[in-house]
Amino acid sequence: MAVETKRRLLTTSKAIAEGIAQEMERDPAVFVMGEDIGAYGGIFGATEGLLAKFGPERIIDTPISETGFIGAATGAALSGMRPIAELMFVDFFGVCMDQIYNHMAKIHYESGGNVRVPVVVTTAIGGGYGDGAQHSQTLYGTFAHLPGMKIVVPSTPYDAKGLMISAIRDDNPVIYMFDKGVMGLGWMTPNPRATGEVPEEPYTVPIGKADIKRPGRDLTVVTVSLMVHRALDAAEELAAEGIEAEVLDLRSIVPLDREAIVESVRRTRRLLVVDEDYRSFGMTGEVIATVVEGAFDYLDAPPARLALPDVPIPYTRPLEQYVLPSRERIVTAARELVAGR
Amino acid sequence: MLSEQVQLEMHHQMVRIRRFEETLQQVYMEGKSPAFDIAAGPVPGEMHLAAGQEPVAAGVCLHLRVSDAVTATHRPHHIALAHGMDMQRMMAEIFGKDTGLGHGKGGHMHLFDPATHFGCSGIVAEGMPTAVGHALAFKKQGRDEVAVSFFGEGAANQGAFHESLNLAALWNLGVVFVCEDNAWAISVPKEKATAIANNSDRAAAYGIPGVLIPDNDPVAVYEAAGEAVARARAGRGPTLIEVKTDRLLGHFEGDAQIYRTKDEMETLTQRDALKLYERRLIAAGTLTEDGAGQVWVAAQAEVDAAIEYARQSPYPEPEAALLHVFA
Ligand SMILES: Cc1ncc(C[n+]2csc(CCOP(=O)(O)OP(=O)(O)O)c2C)c(N)n1
Numbered sequence: 093m094a095v096e097t098k099r100r101l102l103t104t105s106k107a108i109a110e111g112i113a114q115e116m117e118r119d120p121a122v123f124v125m126g127e128d129i130g131a132y133g134g135i136f137g138a139t140e141g142l143l144a145k146f147g148p149e150r151i152i153d154t155p156i157s158e159t160g161f162i163g164a165a166t167g168a169a170l171s172g173m174r175p176i177a178e179l180m181f182v183d184f185f186g187v188c189m190d191q192i193y194n195h196m197a198k199i200h201y202e203s204g205g206n207v208r209v210p211v212v213v214t215t216a217i218g219g220g221y222g223d224g225a226q227h228s229q230t231l232y233g234t235f236a237h238l239p240g241m242k243i244v245v246p247s248t249p250y251d252a253k254g255l256m257i258s259a260i261r262d263d264n265p266v267i268y269m270f271d272k273g274v275m276g277l278g279w280m281t282p283n284p285r286a287t288g289e290v291p292e293e294p295y296t297v298p299i300g301k302a303d304i305k306r307p308g309r310d311l312t313v314v315t316v317s318l319m320v321h322r323a324l325d326a327a328e329e330l331a332a333e334g335i336e337a338e339v340l341d342l343r344s345i346v347p348l349d350r351e352a353i354v355e356s357v358r359r360t361r362r363l364l365v366v367d368e369d370y371r372s373f374g375m376t377g378e379v380i381a382t383v384v385e386g387a388f389d390y391l392d393a394p395p396a397r398l399a400l401p402d403v404p405i406p407y408t409r410p411l412e413q414y415v416l417p418s419r420e421r422i423v424t425a426a427r428e429l430v431a432g433r
Numbered sequence: 434m435l436s437e438q439v440q441l442e443m444h445h446q447m448v449r450i451r452r453f454e455e456t457l458q459q460v461y462m463e464g465k466s467p468a469f470d471i472a473a474g475p476v477p478g479e480m481h482l483a484a485g486q487e488p489v490a491a492g493v494c495l496h497l498r499v500s501d502a503v504t505a506t507h508r509p510h511h512i513a514l515a516h517g518m519d520m521q522r523m524m525a526e527i528f529g530k531d532t533g534l535g536h537g538k539g540g541h542m543h544l545f546d547p548a549t550h551f552g553c554s555g556i557v558a559e560g561m562p563t564a565v566g567h568a569l570a571f572k573k574q575g576r577d578e579v580a581v582s583f584f585g586e587g588a589a590n591q592g593a594f595h596e597s598l599n600l601a602a603l604w605n606l607g608v609v610f611v612c613e614d615n616a617w618a619i620s621v622p623k624e625k626a627t628a629i630a631n632n633s634d635r636a637a638a639y640g641i642p643g644v645l646i647p648d649n650d651p652v653a654v655y656e657a658a659g660e661a662v663a664r665a666r667a668g669r670g671p672t673l674i675e676v677k678t679d680r681l682l683g684h685f686e687g688d689a690q691i692y693r694t695k696d697e698m699e700t701l702t703q704r705d706a707l708k709l710y711e712r713r714l715i716a717a718g719t720l721t722e723d724g725a726g727q728v729w730v731a732a733q734a735e736v737d738a739a740i741e742y743a744r745q746s747p748y749p750e751p752e753a754a755l756l757h758v759f760a
Contacts, residue, residue, distance in 0.1 A: 131692045132620035155590035155626035156557045156618055184556060187591065222477025222529070224540040226555040279469045279687055406754050407540030408529025409477060414751035 102290040103276025105137035107249035108214075111256035112139065112176065114294040116146055119174060122260055123150040125161045126178025126214075135180055136216045136275050158188035165211045166196045166265075174260060179215040182231045182269060196265045197240030208263045212256075217245075218271035218318055218368060220416055221280060225404040228412075230317075230367075233374030235267050236345045242266045242299055243345040247274055247320035249288040251343055254297025262299060271368070273318040285321040300347035304356070308338035310430050311362035314353055314379050316342045319366045319417060326422035335430055337364075345375055353379060354386035362429050363395040366417050371399035396429050398422060435652060437719050442495060443651045444714055445728055447487035447707045450511045452732040453520070453739075454482040454682075457510075457527070460740060461686050469687050475528055475744070478540055483511040485649075485681035488706045489613050490515035492654025493581060493674075496662040502567035502580040504560030505553035507542045508613075512583050517549050524739035530746035537749050538757065557618075558584060558591035561610070565597050568606035568665070579607040579665040586675075587618025589632045598673065602639040607665030609658065610673045615680035620692040633675035646676040649706040679706065 102110065116122045123146075124139055130153040133140035143151040154161040158179060165177040179185060185192065192213065199209050219228025236243050242264055246252040252270065259266040276286030305320055306327050313323045320341045327337040340356050342349060357363045363383050365376040376397035383395055398417040406412050457480070464474025471477065483490070486508070494515035497503070505512040513523060518534075526533030527541045534546050542555035550567075554560050564582035571578045588594055589612060601608040612632045616623050629635070636643025642664075644657045654676055661672035679701045683690050690698075714720035720728075 128619045128621060130620075135619070153621050153625060155621070156587045157590045157592075159592055160590075187556065187559070187593070221472035222540065223471075223479055224543055224555065225538075226542065227479065279471050281470050281472050282468075401755060403754055403758050404538075406538045407478065407535075407543070408537030408748060410529075410748045410751045411537065411754040414754045 099289045100292060101287050102249050103287050104246070104249045104252045104270065105140065105275040105277060107253040107290045108138045108256050108270065109140050109142060110290070111253040111294070112260070113142060113145060115257055115260040116142070116150065118294070121172060121174045122176065123152065123173065124176045124178065125152045125154050125165060127154055127156060127180050129153060129178050134178060136270065136272055137277060138178065138214055138270065158184060159191055162188045162213065163191035163195065165213070166191060166199070166209055169209045169211045170199070170207060174210045176212040176214060176260065179213055181227050182215040182217045183226050183229050185215075185231065192241070193238045197238060200264065201240060209265050210263045212259045212266045212268050214268045214270065216272050217269045218273050219405050219412060220273060222407060222409060222412065224407040228405040230269070230271070230369040232269055232316075232345050233369045236375070237373070240265065241346065244268045244299055244343070245316040245345060246270065246343060247305070247317050247341050249276070249286070249290045251297050251303070253290055254295050255299060255343065257294055258296045258299050261296070266299070269317070271318040274321065283321065285324065297343070299344050300349060301343065302349035302352035303341045303343055304338060305341045306337070306339040308336035309360060310336045311364055311426055312338045312340055312356040312360045313364045313366055313422065313426070314340045314342065315366040316345065316375070317368065319368050322417060322419050323366055323422055325419040326426065329419065329423050330426055335426060337426055348378065348382070350382045350386065353382050357383050357387045358390045361390050361392040363391070364422070364425055364429055365395065365397040366422055367397065367399040368417060369399060370402050371397070372402050374399065393429055396425055398425055435655065439495065439655065440652070440714060440719055443491040443655060444711060444720065445732075446491040446495070446515045447651065447710065448728050449732045449735065450487045450490060450514050451484055451707055452729065452736045453510060453514060454484045456733070456736045456740065458482055458682070458686060465687075471687065479507075480541060480686040481508040481684065482682050482686065483508050485679035485701065485706065486511055486613055486615060488649050488651035488654050488710070489583070489611060489676045489678055492651045493609070493611055493658040495655060496658050497581065498578065499549045501578050502550045502564065503552075503583070504564045504567070504580070505551070505583045506557070506560060506585060506588070507553070507555045508585070509542065509544055509553040513544055513546070513549075513551055513553070516551055518544065518546050518551055519548070520735060520739040521742040524743040525746050528743035528746070529748065530743055531749040532742070532746040536753065558588035558593040560584065561588070561593050561597035564608050565600050565606060568601065568608045569604065572604075572606060577666045579609060579662055581609045581611060583611045583613060585618060586612055586614035586616070586623050586632055587621070587626065589635065590626060598636070598639045598641070598671070601671040602641045605668070605670045607668065608671040609661045609665055610671060611658070612673065612675040613678050614675055615678050617680055617684070617693075619684045631675060633673055636673040641671050641673060643673045644675070646674065649676065649678045651706065651710055679704070681705065
């Protein structure tokens with residue numbers, strides 16, 4: 093029989109749903125809870141088709157009771173299940189954060205390592221489409237600041253599936269954050285980078301390993317998620333002017349692949365960090381600190397960063413576009429960084 | 434028996450709201466076809482419209498002064514309009530313009546208006562504690578203003594609902610809690626989300642009156658709200674009112690509503706509370722066919738003027754994004 097070699101393309105949302113489905117087939121302890129994850133398939137499509145496959149006992153539409161069902165995910169995990177709980181938008185974490193950071197994230201430590209909490213919390217992040225201050229944040233820095241949770245932030249369909257399978261098999265709480273802009277949703281601004289090749293069989297992508305999405309010699313752009321796409325767009329433009337940007341996709345914020353960051357910057361000698369999260373006390377500062385600690389003597393220029401100024405995300409388009417990092421802004425920042433080379 | 438004036442004013446408010454929502458529905462689609470792109474057009478982002486829920490807004494807000502505090506949800510337009518919000522500045526906010534209530538920073542889920550003491554939130558149930566706080570302030574200040582919190586039946590399963598009811602009851606505050614039960618929380622039907630049939634029964638847990646309006650009837654809402662508001666003004670504490678109402682459109686615009694049947698949608702259209710109410714007024718001789726037509730024409734003109742105002746208004750300068758983080 094001829095070997096099928098046709099490339100199979102999936103959107104990120106379908107890749108995530110496939111990863112969940114394959115783990116559910118493999119392990120009866122896996123189930124999903126969340127708002128509108130059943131018939132609707134998840135507002136961002138991360139559970140599309142799962143209700144039909146697994147039925148309402150394993151794909152559970154919940155009331156709007158995030159404290160309740162996310163806390164219940166912790167309890168179910170403590171009693172032998174491997175729940176996935178979807179927090180529809182990360183912005184809603186405020187109503188249930190106690191269950192997440194005081195319980196889910198701390199129990200393993202408080203038990204002296206004797207109790208495990210294998211929960212995956214999936215949640216949508218990101219703005220840029222006019223959804224206002226309560227539906228556009230990324231907030232991974234907020235979660236990353238609190239010990240005890242792994243924070244996964246995929247940018248491609250391939251990574252999304254592999255990281256989802258890793259997250260489900262992980263014995264720790266994993267906050268799995270998908271940017272709406274990387275999902276390949278039909279109702280958002282089309283993004284060709286949100287569709288990509290995804291193997292049909294189950295596979296894992298390790299949590300905590302960054303990935304060079306584009307090699308380059310002149311500067312390192314460290315980023316995650318949708319900003320990887322923006323950085324790749326910018327890198328293409330920069331290449332036309334002879335600037336070769338390396339794009340390092342962290343893929344997870346916790347654990348942070350500090351080695352990969354330091355290794356890349358030691359080669360390129362310049363660092364630009366691009367982040368869709370708030371600027372202060374977040375990912376950009378942590379990455380820059382990592383480089384200052386590990387590659388200070390290699391730097392040819394002070395590290396630079398692009399992030400949301402410390403303001404809530406405004407609704408109206410001109411203001412929202414003003415605060416978000418963009419391809420143009422990455423290009424400009426990169427040019428400035430390498431000027432005088 | 435309600436006065437003719439009240440009956441007609443409720444009709445007027447309901448028609449204004451309906452024209453506002455249906456016209457905005459059209460405008461929202463500008464730039465979003467042939468392919469729907471939520472980020473495109475003059476009004477980006479999510480858009481939650483309240484066509485079908487007019488009886489709740491009209492029936493309750495007619496009892497209110499603009500100094501009474503109102504908190505609403507992600508679906509706020511009907512309440513805002515009935516409570517007297519300036520339609521032009523409201524529309525300008527929805528268009529993201531500098532002349533909008535929040536200079537375009539808030540958008541349709543974040544309408545804040547000191548002139549009508551109105552606020553809303555996109556986080557389900559989170560307007561409820563704020564309403565408790567308004568009423569607490571009124572009590573401390575010795576004022577007889579009341580606070581009204583509107584929320585969907587989906588919100589009644591949040592902790593904030595129960596905490597707010599308990600606080601308001603415990604402190605004997607002048608809050609009216611109004612549950613708009615449109616049977617759906619996005620795609621999740623009430624019976625799959627709520628352990629009991631009627632949220633009004635939950636009032637018993639806090640020792641306060643719970644009133645059920647089973648049929649989306651503006652007159653019934655008006656009467657129940659009248660009692661609740663009077664009670665709150667008189668310092669006799671909170672009331673929970675539940676209205677079985679209808680969401681005639683999708684959860685948000687662009688929602689294909691795969692979770693609702695055609696039959697259900699048809700039933701809803703047939704029992705459209707605004708149409709039924711209008712027919713009742715005409716049958717009773719309170720309103721003529723012509724008179725009704727004039728109300729619709731005037732409402733459309735008002736909405737068109739608001740849209741024109743919004744379109745003509747300038748956007749804020751991009752740098753304005755950095756203002757207003759702190760007072
Ligand atoms: C805390 C929180 N959880 C979830 C959501 C997402 N969400 C927005 S509206 C909605 C349904 C609300 O249903 P209901 O309260 O009945 O109001 P309706 O939409 O029917 O007016 C949901 C789940 C949210 N905005 N906030």
